[in-house]
Amino acid sequence: MTALRFPTPPVHEAAETLRAEVRAFLTDVLADRSPLQRADSWNGFDRDFSRKLGQRGWLGMTWPKQYGGHERSAFERYVVVEETLAAGAPVAAHWIADRQSGPSLLKYGTEEQKQTILPGIAAGETVFCIGMSEPDSGSDLAATRTRAVPVDGGWHVTGTKLWTTGAHHADYMILFCRTSGTAADRQAGTSQLLVDLKATDGITIRPIIDLAGQHHFNEVHFEDAFLPSSALIGTEGAGWEQVMSELAFERSGPERFLSSMQLFIELIGALQGSTSEAAELALGRLTAHLVTLRRLSRGVAAMLEAGENPGTHAAIVKDLGATFEQELGDIARNLVDAEPDTASTSDFIAVLAHNTGNSPSFSLRGGTREILRGIIARGLGLR
Amino acid sequence: MELNDVGAMLADTAERLFTTHGDAIEGAGRDGGWADAAWAAIEESGLPLALVPEEHGGFGIPATEALALIRQTGRHALALPLPETIVANAALASAGLPLAEGPVGLAERANARVPWGRFANTVVVATDGGLQRHADLPVAAESTNVAGHPRDQLSIPEGNAGAAAAVPLLELGALARALQMAGALERVLELTVEHVSSRVQFGRPLAKFQAIQQELAKLAGEVAAASAAADHAADAYAVGGDLTFAVAVARTRIGEAASKSTAIAHQLHGAIGFTREHALHRFTTALWAWRDEFGTQRHWTLALGKRALSAGRDCYWPMVVAA
Numbered sequence: 205m206t207a208l209r210f211p212t213p214p215v216h217e218a219a220e221t222l223r224a225e226v227r228a229f230l231t232d233v234l235a236d237r238s239p240l241q242r243a244d245s246w247n248g249f250d251r252d253f254s255r256k257l258g259q260r261g262w263l264g265m266t267w268p269k270q271y272g273g274h275e276r277s278a279f280e281r282y283v284v285v286e287e288t289l290a291a292g293a294p295v296a297a298h299w300i301a302d303r304q305s306g307p308s309l310l311k312y313g314t315e316e317q318k319q320t321i322l323p324g325i326a327a328g329e330t331v332f333c334i335g336m337s338e339p340d341s342g343s344d345l346a347a348t349r350t351r352a353v354p355v356d357g358g359w360h361v362t363g364t365k366l367w368t369t370g371a372h373h374a375d376y377m378i379l380f381c382r383t384s385g386t387a388a389d390r391q392a393g394t395s396q397l398l399v400d401l402k403a404t405d406g407i408t409i410r411p412i413i414d415l416a417g418q419h420h421f422n423e424v425h426f427e428d429a430f431l432p433s434s435a436l437i438g439t440e441g442a443g444w445e446q447v448m449s450e451l452a453f454e455r456s457g458p459e460r461f462l463s464s465m466q467l468f469i470e471l472i473g474a475l476q477g478s479t480s481e482a483a484e485l486a487l488g489r490l491t492a493h494l495v496t497l498r499r500l501s502r503g504v505a506a507m508l509e510a511g512e513n514p515g516t517h518a519a520i521v522k523d524l525g526a527t528f529e530q531e532l533g534d535i536a537r538n539l540v541d542a543e544p545d546t547a548s549t550s551d552f553i554a555v556l557a558h559n560t561g562n563s564p565s566f567s568l569r570g571g572t573r574e575i576l577r578g579i580i581a582r583g584l585g586l587r
Numbered sequence: 588m589e590l591n592d593v594g595a596m597l598a599d600t601a602e603r604l605f606t607t608h609g610d611a612i613e614g615a616g617r618d619g620g621w622a623d624a625a626w627a628a629i630e631e632s633g634l635p636l637a638l639v640p641e642e643h644g645g646f647g648i649p650a651t652e653a654l655a656l657i658r659q660t661g662r663h664a665l666a667l668p669l670p671e672t673i674v675a676n677a678a679l680a681s682a683g684l685p686l687a688e689g690p691v692g693l694a695e696r697a698n699a700r701v702p703w704g705r706f707a708n709t710v711v712v713a714t715d716g717g718l719q720r721h722a723d724l725p726v727a728a729e730s731t732n733v734a735g736h737p738r739d740q741l742s743i744p745e746g747n748a749g750a751a752a753a754v755p756l757l758e759l760g761a762l763a764r765a766l767q768m769a770g771a772l773e774r775v776l777e778l779t780v781e782h783v784s785s786r787v788q789f790g791r792p793l794a795k796f797q798a799i800q801q802e803l804a805k806l807a808g809e810v811a812a813a814s815a816a817a818d819h820a821a822d823a824y825a826v827g828g829d830l831t832f833a834v835a836v837a838r839t840r841i842g843e844a845a846s847k848s849t850a851i852a853h854q855l856h857g858a859i860g861f862t863r864e865h866a867l868h869r870f871t872t873a874l875w876a877w878r879d880e881f882g883t884q885r886h887w888t889l890a891l892g893k894r895a896l897s898a899g900r901d902c903y904w905p906m907v908v909a910a
Contacts, residue, residue, distance in 0.1 A: 208811050212818060215826070223908070290904045465904070473900035484892030485885070491895045492816070492839035492888070495910045499815045520808050577804030578797075584780055584807055586794040 208583065210503030210517055211510070216279040223283045229260060230291040239551040242292020243466035243558045246299075246459070247420050249373055251328070254298035257288070258328025263302045267310055272323030278509035282458065282502060289462040296370055296420075301325040304453040305332035305378050308396075312438030312446050317398060321376065333371045334454075335379035335399065335424070336447065339364055343575050345447065346390045350381040350426065352397060358432040359383070359397065361406075364425045371409050371422035374401055380447045383440055394443030396450075397435045404429050416561030448515075454570045455518040456508060458501045461494070461525030463566070464532050467559045468494075471536045474552040486535050493528050497521065516583030519576040526567040533559050594652035600632045601656055605663040613869065616666035617735060621706045626667060626690060635672040635687065643680035650825035657763050658817065661770025664869040666736055668692070668703040670763035675711040678759055682750035684720045687711070692724070695757040695881055697743045702880065704739030705729060712743055713756035719749035732876035734869075754824070758834050760881030762820050765837040768877050769817035771870045772841075772848055776810045778867055779803065779852045782859070799855060806851045813844035819910075832910055835891040842884035845874040 233256060234242070241248065257263050265281040267273025285303075288295055306325045309317050324330030341347040350363025363381060371377065377399040385393030401407060406429030412421035438446050468490065475483045500521045507514040536542075536556055544557035567573040581587055608625035615622040629635070637653035639645025657670045668690045675691040689708025692701040696713055704710070710721040724741040732738050783793040783803065793799045816837040823833035849871040853860050860867040878884050898906045 208807060210811060210815050210818075212822065286908075469900045469903060472895060472898070472903050475896060476899060478896065481889065484889050484896060486892065487895040488835070488839055488888035488890070488892030489843065491891050491907065492836045492843075493812075494907055495819065495836045496812050496816045496840045498907065499819050500811065503815065517811075520811050523804070524808050524812060574801065577801045580804035580807050581800035584803060586780070586784070586800050586803060 208517060208520065210500050211506040213279070213499065213502035213506050216277065219277070219279040219283045222280050223287060226262070226284055226287040230287060230293060234291055234293055237292065239292070239466055239470055240546065240554045240558060243555045245289055245292045245295055245466070246463050247296050247418065248294025249296040249370065250294035251297045251331070253294050254328035256328070257298060258326060263298055263328050264306055264322060264326030267306065267322060267326065271310065271318050272326035278505045279502070282505045286458045286462060289459055290465050292466045297331050297373065298325070298328050300334060300370065301330060301332035303457060304334070304450050305376070307453045308378060308446065308450045309437065311449065312396070313398075314434065316434060317437065321398070330376065331370065331374045333368050333374035333377045335365045335368065335377040337365065337367045339366050343572050345380065346394070346444065347387065348380060348382055348394060349387065350379070352381050352383045352395065352431065354383070355430070358430055358435065361397070361426040361429045361431055364423060366423050367412065368422045368424050369420050371401070371424050372411065372419070377401055377424070378437065378450065380443055383443070391444035393441055394447075395440050396437040396443050396446050397431055398437055399431060399435065404431065406430065415564070416558070451571060452513065452515045452518060455522045456504050456514055458498070460522040460570070461497045461501070461528050464529040464559055467532050467536060467555050470552040470555045471532075471539070474540045480539070483539050486539060490528070490532070490535065497525055497528060500524070516580060519571070519579040519583070522570065523573060523576045523580065526573060529566045530563050533563055593646050594648040597632070597634060597637060597646070597648065597656060598652070598659065601634055601659050604628055604632060605660065605665055609663060612666050619731075619737070622667065629667070629669060630689070634669060635676055638673050638677035639680045639686065644686060645680070651821060654762075654766055654821040654825065657766040658770040661767035662774050664771055664774070664873045666734075668707070670767055671702055671760065674759040674763050675709070678711060678718055678752055678754065678756060679720060681753040682718055684750055688722070692741065693756060693760050694741070694743065695760055698740065700730060700738035701741050703737050704741050705737055710741060710743070711756065712749070713752075714749040716751065717749035718752045718756055719746055732880070734872040734876040736873075736876065754830060757882055758830050761834045761838050761887065762824060762830070764877045764881050765817045765820050765834065765841050768841045768845055768874055769814050771874050772810045772813045772844060775848055775852045775867070775870050775874070776806055778870070779806060779855050782856055793855070802851050802855060806848055809844040809848045813841040813848075816840040829910065832891070832894065835887040836910065838882060838884060838887035839891055842878040842887075845878050849874055
């Protein structure tokens with residue numbers, strides 16, 4: 205059968221008990237966060253918040269206890285992730301590490317890396333960034349030019365990573381680069397290296413301001429930066445397979461349709477008491493999309509729990525989710541008179557302005573819409 | 588025999604019957620006729636009793652497996668009121684009424700356009716909070732939907748309030764249409780993949796063009812969403828939950844998926860798909876019709892929108908999670 209069926213998410217009672225705990229916790233810790241701050245959930249950098257999540261045992265939830273994890277199910281982790289995002293919690297200090305860097309290290313890392321790094325992530329102490337994109341290597345990741353030259357006891361790394369979210373805060377980066385061969389070898393000859401950003405010489409981090417005027421992106425330049433042999437993650441030359449696996453982790457969660465939740469909620473607030481049919485039709489349609497996306501996304505969690513590879517399924521959820529989020533702003537503008545302005549005293553208008561400035565990224569981050577659709581087409585057997 | 592064996596056996600039987608009688612059903616339907624032998628074989632197989640509990644004369648198979656049979660009829664764009672008869676029998680059983688004889692005309696209200704009304708031997712009509720069972724009602728006015736399937740107004744006698752129904756007939760009919768659409772959409776995707784893989788233009792299969800691949804990926808996304816929304820509604824019936832809400836979600840999302848998917852499928856099939864010689868039209872015309880039967884897409888979307896608005900900003904997310 206060509207159609208991609210998503211498994212039925214099981215009724216998981218432990219996860220629903222957990223949901224009540226997470227909601228109570230979030231109501232308490234986020235009490236002072238404004239709707240505009242909540243709308244910035246993805247980029248909200250708050251080490252204190254991440255530490256508190258770690259203390260509750262809600263980071264590294266599915267990992268083995270010997271590495272600081274809690275050996276809980278993918279569904280319990282799903283509940284924590286979706287509730288924190290729906291509440292607009294500041295997740296930037298932990299979520300890259302919890303979602304993809306940690307799982308990658310768990311899968312491919314050395315025993316030493318697992319023992320030294322994972323407990324810090326699970327505690328909400330250790331911040332990661334993603335070393336993939338470069339000036340000439342965006343969607344075409346295999347075109348990486350950053351090169352690690354083998355030297356005595358390690359590598360000398362030279363090259364530039366770009367659009368690196370949170371590098372200015374991060375403690376570590378998982379660097380995707382070339383360790384042998386030439387650019388003509390494409391995927392072959394690439395590797396992943398663990399970079400201690402705070403303890404490595406020869407690294408310059410420069411801010412890249414995005415169109416909304418925010419500083420989340422950076423350019424990370426490596427100039428003969430020395431990394432020890434122990435920095436190698438997994439197998440030298442197997443970087444491509446590993447980075448694809450990391451991207452599958454990146455795409456597998458519900459964040460790809462929940463990052464604009466605050467706008468949706470403020471829109472409902474702005475429409476309170478309305479009897480407009482246009483509003484009812486629009487909210488009805490969006491609700492149908494949201495409930496369906498949750499079902500699909502929990503199906504991906506079921507695949508993760510069963511140890512299956514949800515690459516194609518996750519690409520579908522992310523593609524549908526980004527489209528859903530990018531529609532929200534215009535739907536809201538059609539229903540409520542507003543001049544978007546982040547300084548507005550109206551929560552709805554401020555959040556709408558924030559969403560407007562960020563929406564182009566929804567179908568770029570973590571793989572562009574075109575790349576995702578290529579993955580889906582491959583899943584259909586077309587390429 | 589184990590229960591799961593019975594479910595699997597019914598699914599096999601259904602597949603065999605729908606395939607064997609497919610051409611006859613299609614041919615009869617196109618001429619406004621009725622495939623007598625096909626219906627007789629379906630009734631003989633027991634398929635109309637799939638959703639009926641064992642104590643009422645059914646097989647006692649899990650409801651999810653019974654509902655999967657309705658989805659299977661959609662995979663064949665089956666032009667017979669088997670989905671209506673399956674859900675009507677479940678409703679009759681729950682209301683303590685005798686099961687249907689022959690094909691059922693399911694009327695979500697007294698003046699509804701009843702699917703296959705002219706061929707119905709039993710008519711099940713929704714009343715306020717309940718249902719009535721009638722035999723063989725006269726046809727007041729004949730009409731058809733865009734797929735050419737009969738939609739007839741019947742002379743339904745004024746009567747008492749009827750027997751209490753566990754689940755409103757409108758929701759049951761809407762659930763059936765949601766499942767039929769999910770099944771039909773799966774076939775639309777399969778037919779489209781087959782077509783672009785075999786059709787050669789400019790010296791290579793259409794599937795090798797990126798523009799085509801992108802459209803197929805969109806189609807696959809819509810079909811996956813429709814499939815999940817149908818599963819969600821089926822679970823609400825089988826496992827329990829807010830069926831009205833789940834059906835509203837399913838009909839809203841699947842209706843949109845049907846519109847987008849049929850547009851893509853026809854675009855990629857070119858002129859070939861715009862003929863009666865190709866199977867695609869059986870699925871797309873049925874999808875266009877089913878979007879608005881047992882409650883229009885607009886009806887279900889409005890119902891959902893009202894729920895969203897009344898939840899308000901603070902209770903919206905908990906409502907979504909509980910759905």
